[in-house]
Amino acid sequence: MVVFPDEQQIEEHANWIVSRELGYNYSLSLSNRLACDSTISQAELEQLRSLCSRDPLYELSEQEKDFLWRHRHYCVNIPESLPKLLLAVKWNSRDEVSQMYCLLRDWPLMQPESALELLDCNFPDPMVREFALRCLIQGLTDDKISQYLLQLVQVLKYEMYLDNPLARFLIKKALTNQRIGHFFFWHLKSEMHNKTVSRRFGLLLEAFCRACGMYLKHLNRQVEAMDKLVNLTDTLKHEKKDETQKVKLAFQHSLYFSLSPLYCSVSLSFSLRLEECRIMSSAKRPLWLNWENPDIMSELLFTNNEVIFKNGDDLRQDMLTLQIIKIMENIWQNQGLDLRMLPYGCLSIGDCVGLIEVVKNSYTIMQIQCKGGLKGALQFNSNTLHHWIKEKNKGEGYDKAIDLFTRSCAGYCVATFILGIGDRHNSNIMVKENGQLFHIDFGHFLDHKKKKFGYKRERVPFVLTQDFLIVISKGMQECTKTKEFERFQEMCYKAYLAIRQHASLFINLFSLLLGCGMPELQSFDDIAYLRKTLALEKSQQEALEYFTKQMNDAHHGGWTTKMDWIFHTIRHMPNEH
Structure with missing residues (x-):
């Protein structure tokens, strides 16, 4: 059994290290990592700011890492410098890790978009990831969580334990916001075929489904309809004649969703418009599906809902690209640029299975x-x-x-x-x-x-x-x-x-x-x-x-x-x- 020291022990050790540093002659060399500058020159400050402004893919040299670590106490004044400073830490050194933990405890919260970097595979340390989560909790609205949900679900794979603060945060948000919960469910469900994450994601799915109440009924209907569509398209790939009564009946009996997987606020009625549905000509035989809009105001809005069901194409790259385009549009709008992008709906729901919105x-x-x-x-x-x-x-x-x-x-x-x-x-x-x-x-x-x-x-x-x-x-x-x-x-x-x-x-x-x-x-x-x-x-x-x-x-x-x-x-x- 591994026992980690408590916060008091970590702080005591860090204080002892700091007091020991005071006896060092700083002029020894740049490689003296125990040395710590109490002051910083204007030139060094410019160098520090320049390093911290580098993009996340920039690789720090050993000299730059030593420079950052020497000025670690000043870095607290530049909150966004944290990812670079963490990369400068020697994580196999008890002395450096204990000092970093003490710095982290008093570190000002970062912008949530910057804190996202701390959740990737380069930062597995639980204390670092908890700090990143505090930044997200403080700075992310529900709309922003929805915007970054695709990434937040994926980084659960980098957590050390099945039960972790990020998982609890996402489940809480999923249960208090139906839109977040809907896509949280499908992002997890879409990877259940992957044996490396099926246990982790399966436990999260079970926790969510046990607590989501009446919405579970809608999710069940969507899953059942999706399974039937997968079976139907598997059959159609081997059929020579598509427009048969048998195929039409199969369509009709497969497609009761209640709510659309693409948009949880859109209702799909029983009224499938069979004359408008078709099997498309491409090799994977995607289905073009058309429902009547059951809304009583449909004549003023739109009279039908159309989606394309794909079985055999990996839609994850499409989903990511459309997410990025939407974020770009938000940035432009915040700067007064209205470029009228159209990031239509796209959702991967399984292994090379998914849905695409048809733009009217x-x-x-x-x-x-x-x-x-x-x-x-x-x-x-x-x-x-x-x-x-x-x-x-x-x-x-x-x-x-x-x-x-x-x-x-x-x-x-x-x-x-x-x-x-x-x-x-x-x-x-x-x-x-x-x-x-x-x-x-x-x-x-x-x-x-x-x-x-x-x-x-x-x-x-x-x-x-x-x-x-x-x-x-x-x-x-x-x-x-x-x-x-x-x-x-x-x-x-x-x-x-x-x-x-x-x-x-x-x-x-x-x-x-x-x-x-x-x-x-x-x-x-x-x-x-x-x-x-x-x-x-x-x-x-x-x-x-x-x-x-x-x-x-x-x-x-x-x-x-x-x-x-x-x-x-x-x-x-x-x-x-």
Whole structure:
């Protein structure tokens, strides 16, 4: 049995170490880790602030670790320096650990977004993790907890014990907020096939289900319906004829959810609209499902609810990307930038099983181009998208639609560039009838782009074709010389710099999911791509110049994207719905 010293013993030992330090001659060398500076020069203070401002992926040298440890008592005045100082501690040294514990006891609370870093695999110490949790409890609203819930559930894997303060905190929140509880349940349930965490997550699920009261009935119905849909899609993969009475009956008897797993406030009635349901043409045979909206005010809102059920595709990367896009949008809104992003609902509910929200009144770029005849479909006419938006938005609605397209296009240009979103073709970029643009299908990110003959197929940093520029410039052919394009550029620059200011948050959010086993998020090397796109080694002016070059490359190289789209259209035009 291992017995840990109590707080009084730790403090006594730390005080003894400090008194012993006073007898040291500090001029010995930088390697004297027992030495401690009582004062700090202006130059040293600047160096300390510089080290603490480095992003979470920055690797401290041994000299920098010694420097931080020597100035550990001053670091208390810079609360955000804690992660760097903890990395400087020699955790096999009783002397250093006892002093760190005493410092931690009096350490000012950090911003919750900064404290998230202390929950990753680099910080297994229970005292450190308890401090991080205190920061979260103090600083996170329920909305923020919902926003970061995906990561908070994953870092439970790094806890030493099954019963731990973080688990208790999450269960308490899940039981007092139905939205948090709903997604807490599904984030745990979706990993129950993983034997390495099934015991831990199973105990948490049982604790939650035993205490959640009447809501358990809704969760049971959702789980039963999901299981039936999995069985149904497994069968359909081997069926030759889909539109049979047997399949229709199977649909009808499988799909009583009561409440939607995607949105716990949305009710799905018994009234499945069978004539609108279909088995989609892709290899995994996803289901397009359509329910009548049972709300008595549905005529004023929307008359139906549509979701896509996928069995065989890992939706966790989509879920993470959409979460990040939503957080980006919040940051932009807080800085007065309304870029009208559309992070639609997406939920992984099991091993390569999940649900995706269908966005109403939206069409792929390919569908719109095909409406422009053969010239539009084969990219010979770049005006098709603009004509379509103009046709859908008459009079005053036209200017609003162009503004909406411009804002959303700017947001997605910046987001897809920073995140390294790949496989961008005209079937996974969509536009709503009101002009709002959005991207779908995020199976490739962090620059894991498809290759052909060893070369990356996509040769531009992000998609900004002539079709988009013509819409932004309201039909003008010399698009880049218009004031509308200048306004679009300015939006992109502001959006990019705003996200760069929060680089550490995004690096942390990805780092906390390294234990997930996503195919394109396996190591810190993958996350290092964010350091590149956010130009974290450069000054702000240099970073802006770097992004400006990427934007120029994007619209000057738009013809390469058009060529890719032509071949994609030729391959998929017969199957496009």
